[in-house]
Amino acid sequence: MPPGPNRPVVLKVAKRGAIPPFIVMDVMRAANEREAQGEDVLHLEVGQPGTSAPGPVLDAAKDALSSDLLGYTDALGLWDLRHRIARHYQEFYGVSVEAGRIVVTTGSSGGFVLAFLSAFEAGDRVALASPGYPAYRNILNALGVEVVDLETGPETNFQPTPELLDRAARGSPKPLDGLIIASPSNPTGTMIHAAELKDLVEYCRDKGIRLISDEIYHGITYGEAAETVLAHMDDAVVINSFSKYFSMTGWRLGWMVVPRDLLRSIECLAQNLFISPPTLSQRACLKVFDCRDELDANVAHYGENRALLLERLPKAGFDKLASADGAFYIYADIADLTNDSQDFCARMLAGTGVAATPGVDFDPGRGHRYMRFSFAGQLAVMAEAADRLGRWNR
Numbered sequence: 001m002p003p004g005p006n007r008p009v010v011l012k013v014a015k016r017g018a019i020p021p022f023i024v025m026d027v028m029r030a031a032n033e034r035e036a037q038g039e040d041v042l043h044l045e046v047g048q049p050g051t052s053a054p055g056p057v058l059d060a061a062k063d064a065l066s067s068d069l070l071g072y073t074d075a076l077g078l079w080d081l082r083h084r085i086a087r088h089y090q091e092f093y094g095v096s097v098e099a100g101r102i103v104v105t106t107g108s109s110g111g112f113v114l115a116f117l118s119a120f121e122a123g124d125r126v127a128l129a130s131p132g133y134p135a136y137r138n139i140l141n142a143l144g145v146e147v148v149d150l151e152t153g154p155e156t157n158f159q160p161t162p163e164l165l166d167r168a169a170r171g172s173p174k175p176l177d178g179l180i181i182a183s184p185s186n187p188t189g190t191m192i193h194a195a196e197l198k199d200l201v202e203y204c205r206d207k208g209i210r211l212i213s214d215e216i217y218h219g220i221t222y223g224e225a226a227e228t229v230l231a232h233m234d235d236a237v238v239i240n241s242f243s244k245y246f247s248m249t250g251w252r253l254g255w256m257v258v259p260r261d262l263l264r265s266i267e268c269l270a271q272n273l274f275i276s277p278p279t280l281s282q283r284a285c286l287k288v289f290d291c292r293d294e295l296d297a298n299v300a301h302y303g304e305n306r307a308l309l310l311e312r313l314p315k316a317g318f319d320k321l322a323s324a325d326g327a328f329y330i331y332a333d334i335a336d337l338t339n340d341s342q343d344f345c346a347r348m349l350a351g352t353g354v355a356a357t358p359g360v361d362f363d364p365g366r367g368h369r370y371m372r373f374s375f376a377g378q379l380a381v382m383a384e385a386a387d388r389l390g391r392w393n394r
């Protein structure tokens with residue numbers, strides 16, 4: 001082959017970037033393809049509110065578009081927004097947080113990268129619940145951090161406990177460096193109640209384990225409200241987002257509350273990785289904390305969806321369900337129906353038009369016998385999905 005611009009070359013592709021797909025995105029693509037072919041698809045796969053951002057947020061965005069240059073902001077975010085978020089802690093939880101410790105991020109997804117890079121070295125060991133949100137594991141793996149799975153089930157409400165941590169710690173001569181918790185969790189919707197949260201905090205404090213709390217589903221609860229880990233531990237890392245309760249997924253904005261020892265490192269990482277979080281979204285988000293009535297009405301609507309599915313799914317054969325105390329997910333044990341949740345969800349989509357997510361997205365070891373339904377959509381969609389699943393001859 002003569003030298004030239006089209007001469008083939010085989011170049012190295014880095015192994016650390018070869019992480020698993022986020023399966024729900026693949027399911028969503030398959031569902032969208034069916035929809036494009038004219039099929040009537042019901043979306044119970046993706047965890048995103050079916051509502052837009054509140055009206056005052058949209059107005060603020062329009063104002064900013066016409067009046068503002070929309071240049072970069074500080075890497076840690078607009079000072080006004082950091083202050084407003086700090087005030088939210090006082091209003092929402094009665095906890096006082098310094099605005100200087102708030103970091104505005106590009107969704108909570110941007111926050112994970114900043115938190116993990118600043119807190120953990122390659123080779124460190126970080127524990128998390130399985131089933132759990134897949135990006136924790138996949139980002140940690142890409143960064144060379146060892147993920148220590150805490151296999152959870154209904155007996156611990158699918159949440160980590162000090163006993164599970166002890167067992168994991170005994171499995172290796174190397175100590176645990178971190179623990180990631182999420183309450184309410186994705187995919188189970190289960191919560192860590194106040195006394196148990198305190199026990200976990202004490203455990204981490206005693207053992208010198210860095211605690212990271214993903215609080216993205218706070219505000220979306222159906223009984224007891226979620227408690228921030230900051231009520232128990234000032235130097236935990238908290239990650240949150242405008243995506244779920246605040247109904248602003250595509251605006252790509254989130255925040256962290258970080259301990260002082262990580263702050264400068266996170267600032268330098270944010271400067272280099274992102275320069276700044278999206279300015280238009282930051283301007284608009286200044287208004288969202290004053291829209292609680294509209295946001296709580298969304299939560300009431302999720303509550304109706306939840307009640308409908310908790311009543312109707314068992315009648316359709318899905319009768320082993322996690323407690324779904326918060327978020328907008330129902331995690332179903334489908335071991336009686338299949339040993340291959342990916343095949344089951346594909347057949348269910350083909351047979352009923354109902355899209356849902358196989359458990360393997362959240363639990364590589366045992367997810368083949370679980371699946372997740374998202375009830376963030378409309379009530380009529382949930383009712384129709386329950387009808388179709390009841391009629392489905394699997």
Ligand SMILES: Cc1ncc(COP(=O)(O)O)c(C=O)c1O
Nearest residue numbers: 107108109133186216241243254
């Ligand atoms: C538990 C959890 N954390 C984080 C995210 C990421 O959200 P975002 O990057 O939109 O803030 C999600 C999205 O579904 C989630 O379920």
